[in-house]
Amino acid sequence: MAADVVPHAVEHAVSHSSEAAAHLPAAHGAAHAGSGIPELPNVITLLSNRWHDQPFISWLHRWENLVFALIIAALLSAVAWRYGRKPATIPQGWQNLLELLVEGTDRFVQSIAGPSGRRHTPFIGTLFLYIWLMNLSSLLPGMKPATSSLNTTIGLALVVFGYVQWTRIRELGLGTYLDHMAGSPRFEDVAAAPLPLKLVLLPIKLFVAVLLVLLELLGELIKPISLSLRLGFNVFAEEVLLAVLVGLGISAGAVLHLPAGLPLQLFVVPLVLIFSTVQALVFSLLSMVYIALLSPHGAEHRH
Secondary structure (H helix, E strand, O other): OHHHHHHHHHHHHHHHHHHHHOOOHHHOOOEOOOOOOEOOOEHHHHHHHHOOOOHHHHHHHHOHHHHHHHHHHHHHHHHHHHHHOOOOOOOOHHHHHHHHHHHHHHHHHHHHHOHHHHHHHHHHHHHHHHHHHHHHHHHOOEOOOHHHOHHHHHHHHHHHHHHHHHHHHHHHOHHHHHHHHOOOOOOHHHHHOOHHHHHHHHHHHHHHHHHHHHHHHHHHHHHHHHHHHHHHHHHHHHHHHHHHHHHHHHHHHHHOOOOOOOOHHHHHHHHHHHHHHHHHHHHHHHHHHHHHHHOHHHHHHHO
């Protein structure tokens, strides 16, 4: 009986918060328009509700995930430029913190891929910080975590996939790379066969080689895609949880006749901090493992 009461109470609270949103601008957007999925309001959503007929605002609303991702990228770039342009000999303040992050990331990468993996530190470090800050942006009023959208996380997966393939081509050479992807086919048997048989065997072996390359690429693409799905759905669940708690807080405030809703979402802020960090760390860790497994130097390190 209690198991039935709780879902109905939550559904009623979210529905009530959606009605209250029409009168409380701070709560507007707690439920995603037309989908019924709770969503915290952000700056672009509020602008779209106020000036929905403006072409630029409509464009921002359509591409809001990209806009918020670019905001985080611009923030990271500005901090890196500010403290990396003319670093002090004796680091202090933010520079000291950033150097600790860089050194920790470098040790983390080398613990997985060995000393030769240091060249991947800039990529993995940037990937971790970018995902981490996007995840944490859900706690900032007016912001939205771009990683709650699969468009963003799949884009990150494609970047990891492209980086890995580019690294392998750079290390092995294009010919060796394609030969490895095709299963290292050999044509001695075709050369020794009679001419009529050659005309049959050669197209078959070429077809199998091309098919193996495509299957190998597909298999390697699936690995980062699986990471992107894990990241996207977890961050999306965090955002929905925050929105539901905000809705419940607004409902509780209305029932108790309070001037503002109860800040129930504050109780899960520590969990969001932990989960956001863990999700960024898992994505970066498994990406580094993926790179190390496909790298010849990584193979030597494992041996």
